[in-house]
Every structure is written in structure tokens, then in C-alpha cells.
Amino acid sequence: MTEELHPDLGPDRTLLLVDDDEPFVKRLAKAMEKRGFQPVTADSVAAGRALAEEAPPAYAVVDLRLEDGNGLDVVEVLRERRPDCRIVVLTGYGAIATAVAAVKIGATDYLSKPADANELTHALLAKGEAFPGPPENPMSADRVRWEHIQRVYEMCDRNVSETARRLNMHRRTLQRILAKRSPR
Template sequence: MTDHSAEIQALPDRSLLLLDDDAPLRTRLGRALEQRGFETVLAAGVAEALAAVRTAPPAFAVLDMRLEDGTGLKVVEALRDARPDARIIMLTGYGNIATAVQAVKAGAVDYLSKPADADDVVRALLATGEAPPPPPENPMSADRVRWEHIQRVYELCNHNVSETARRLNMHRRTLQRILAKRAPR
């Protein structure tokens, strides 16, 4: 764990919005960010996050990309309108180039794949200037990235194994074996 608490305490505004529909992750990451010095507001959905932005636009935001009631990109746009200087990080369990580009175009300063370590999130939030933040200490393994991609396509195909296998150019039985296994680390 890297200690950024002095740097965070020196900030004029430490307000942070954390939007994620995964309750255990939201609670754990919210607690970790509070322990590092941020004043965290937790939101479980897009509507709740938009209300928080209207009430008090935060200086920082960590937003999930895909939520049950919409996309985090709506919150990025609302936050950019309410507070153009806000530093926004997008989190997603489905890391891919297209959504990363979409998030950055909308106004996010960085894009991290879940599960994101609190220190990686803090480094990304505090990174300034043109230099990108350093690479994560524990990036997802190639097996995990592959698994996440397969899960995303499976979800987009409405959990239809045959259609997912066809789109991934994979044998259906192979896909079924992959889906039956737990996520790699």
C-alpha cells in the first residue's frame, strides 16, 4: 500500500463520488478511499449518482461503466457539465479498447479494469500533467482478461451459448467448459 494520505489531505476539495452496482466492491473500495483521506459519497445506480452530482458536484469520481440502470458515461457528462475540473476514473469489469476510448472522449482521465486496487485508483485520481499514471502494481492476468471478454460477449448475446460461441469463433462445448469454471485470478 502506497501512502498518499498527506497528498490527499492537502487537496482543497477531497469530495469523491463512487458509483458501482456491486455492493461489496462499492463498500470495500469506498472504505479504502475514505481511509486514504477522501470524503466519499457512494451511489448504487446512475439515478442516485446524477442526484449526487446535482446536489454537490464532487472533485473526484470513480464510476462503473455498466450498471443496471444505464451507463456511467451519463454521469461523466453530467459531472463535466457541473464541474469541468473534476477528475474522473472509469471502472469496468469488461475492459476493451472501444469502451476505454468512449470513456476518455466523454471526459474520464483514466480507465481501470475491475477488480481495481484502491492504490491504483488513488494513483490514477492524483496523476497530473500529461504523463499517464504508472502501470498498476497487479494488472489482470491474460487469462483473466480473456475470461472477462468471454463473459462480456456472453452477456451481450443474452446468455445464449451457441450465439456466443459463433461470435467468438469457438466451439460451443469449449465455451461451455470455460463458462462452467470460476474466473481466473
């Protein structure tokens, strides 16, 4: 059944998933397996590089920021060991500079979190050089702001005072924002 869903997958269905967010990578591995891939996971640059050198996969999804370094190091090893590998760099810290760097060293595509299994499958199996269309459900300005606040909060090791200082925001205002659910 999965072969009918994704005829572009080809005979080699190996997929390397490199991300240090354990619950996310487990869910993603299950979802990609249902789509016909044969996923293996790594939670660090070192583990990702080791798997890429040992058995270079046909496909890879690599998180940009990992606890022990930069996911682009894994992309470089994948490109050296298997030039035809289709690689998607995935990150919660999307920036034009890192997207350009990822593509320059050989990534097929670059997606910002949150990205789901359908988006990743589409990016991994996309053919040609066509530009992607605009997203069907782009994030609202409130959601973008909330994501940025969450990113800075995590970078400050969940320290409200330090986060408020870096965002030039009153501490109580930040506490109210953090107590609310994420906007759509």
C-alpha cells in the same frame, strides 16, 4: 494518519462512487474512506446524476455500464457542475473507443476492472500529463480470455448455449471453462 498518507488529497475530500455492483461499491467505499476520502455511492445513472447536481464532489469513480444507461452521462454532469472534479471511469468492458470518449468528455483517467483502491487512489491523485507506466502484474493471456468469456456469458444472461454460439465454441467446452476457477 490518512492526511499523512495522501497530502495531495486537499481540503475537499468528497468522492462519488457510481457502480451497480453493490458488493464491489461497498468494499470500495470502505477502502477509499480509509485513504481519507469522504465517499457517497450511487447505483445508477439517475442516482449518480442527482448526486452530481445536488453536491458536485471533488473526485468521482464512475462505472461505464450501468443498468439504466451509460456512466458517461454522469461524467458530463460532473464536468458541467464542477469542472475541477477528478474523474476516473471504471469498467469491465475496456475498449479503446470508450476510453477515448471518456477522456474527451472530461474523465481524468480510465481503468479496466478489476481495479483496486490503490490504483484508483493513484489515478484520482495523479498530477501532470505523464503517461502511466506498464502494469506491474499484467493479466495473462489466459486471464484475458477468461474475462472475455465471462463478459459474454453475463451479456447473454448466463445462458450457456447462447454464449457458446456467440463465442463460436462448443457448449461442453464452454461448460468446462465456466466450471474452473479464473486463471491468474
